Amino acid sequence: MAVKIKDVAKKAGVSVTTVSRVLNGEKYVKDDLKLRVNRAIEELGYVPSQIARSLVSRKTNLIGVIVPDITSNFYSTILSSIEETASSNGYNLLVCNISEDIDKEFKYLTIFKEMRVEGIVIMHEKINEEIRTFINKLNVPVIFSSVKPMDQEFISVIIDDYQAAYEATEHLIGLGHERIGFIGGDMRDITSGQNRYSGYRNALTDHKLKIVYEWIRFGDYKVQSGYDMMREILRGKQLPTAVFAVSDDMAVGAMNCIYDHKLQVPGDISVVGFDGSQLTELVRPRLSSMEQPIYEMGSVTVGTLLKLISAEGEYDSGGDIIMKHRFIARDSCRRIVNP
Template sequence: MSATIKDVAREAKVSIATVSRVLNNSAVVTDETRQRVLEAIKKTGYKPNALARSLKIQKTHTIGLIVPDISSTFYPEVVRGIEDIAAMYNYNIFLCNTDQKEEKEVKYIEILGEKQVDGIIFMGDIVRDSVIQTFNEFGVPVVLAGTQDKDKRFPSVMIDNEKAAYDAVKYLISLGRKKIGMISGPMHDPIGGLQRIEGYKRALEEHGIKYDPELVVEGEFKTRKAYLAMLKLLEYKVDAVFAASDDMAAAAINAIFDSNLKVPENIHVVGFDNTYISTIFRPTITTIQQPAYDIGAVSMRLLTKLLAKEPIEEMHVILPHQLIVRESTGFGEEKNSR
């Protein structure tokens, strides 16, 4: 098996980013470190031949995409937006699916660094410290799509998740619903989890409904867990449910039907994302439209500006969301509500 850049870094006792800088003749590397890396390259037999031409021009015209779950109904549309803009600017895409696992996120960032990608678009809700550290080691431009790091150090494109959740729950309240449950994303997730829970809580409190933590059950964006979460909420006799994704809303509706109840006659359901599931499921699902394609397209355009050193008007872009009213809240005809 041929040696990799990681083998060189291990042998020289430096980071992969430092090896990359030596290969690119960066002036920020000390002579001592450069010599140690060159000796490690010789000892391991590492041959960066596949990148020889691109190293000369310092460009590979390749963008790395890190996706948390490609089987989700949401992320493929984000990727499509990225790909369309990437093609306009003659960039190729290197797609990495992490299954929401931290070790895979770090591993793929290292691989993308080894591949000398020009930039990275990171998708997902949680931007862990280990991911930020690995980004910093490689020093390539990074854009966050659909999320934000806690210190807002990286450019980002997303919606206002708190306000979107608020609008969803406010709509349920306007229909006379009093006991509204929520199937949330992971509680440790600051975006799809906590921000949407905060919007749910604010809507209740502003309309005189006491917040009950028992009515918020973690679904973790997984259909099986969402199904079980709905069964638990039924024990509290909820008359409406806000689910933090359309997939979880569909699972909740199945649980309601399996319990010999009906949607929307007995329980109203609102989802989140406006993926194709919300339109083909029966009943069709009232949902918050998160502009997935636009999130991808704007993220890629922002990255091209960073790479070309163009002026950037806004480093943290907030795109508009929209409430799409369908059958799961009692309306057969689709209606848009801003």
């Protein structure tokens, strides 16, 4: 049978309250009593119940995390940073991968409430009214990482997605490209969908370049989606000289499709990605990409959430936290000379 706290108290010859105080690191417990309790714990092999301790201390040291797609290179990287930062501060994660399923999200948020998590990180913005109402009523801090939902008062840790997409498109224009295709994301997403598409369109318009809808497709940020969308673009009568994809995963899928159609990157079509994930250095040619500070975003997300937790909701961050983006040129783009 499992050793209980009362067994430790009996072995040490002290009260259960004294054992509890020693376990919780409270002051004003005599050194000789601490020694007797710790010796009894070691001899009996007692393992404290985290649930029991949390009921006493009113702290669970748990953070709930909602991830839309854990297979994504972007989300797996930012999640790694979140876990590392949380762990170094004495917190554990409850990670839930919803696979873009909103029904799953409501179920997991309910579990977070039951497990008494002290804070929640959400990494997607497709929030229906039921979920919106639920999180607004939760008595715990909620922070959004890498996304900014519409009409939400919660803090978001993000980049300027519109400006980043504008600059990525402008990089291709600066290399002499006038026929630039686009593989976008889910247009229900404000951040990575609408804002990045607007940045692409406005960059073309501001440089007096034509928007060719035959070269514009929308996917789901995954490698296969990038492949499928690129295949549709390649079926057109005239091909673009460059393609901008709003995720590195889709950019890699597009590169694979170009290769399978006996074309070359960047010889025939230049490709630019978005995120700056580890994929950029793993593929050949190495992928030029608009880099988000992914790892730093995860760390800042947790750091801000912990301030909200310690301040019991009274911490004023000054609003959303906008991280800096930067374009990293590698080998997947070439300069062309227009006649």
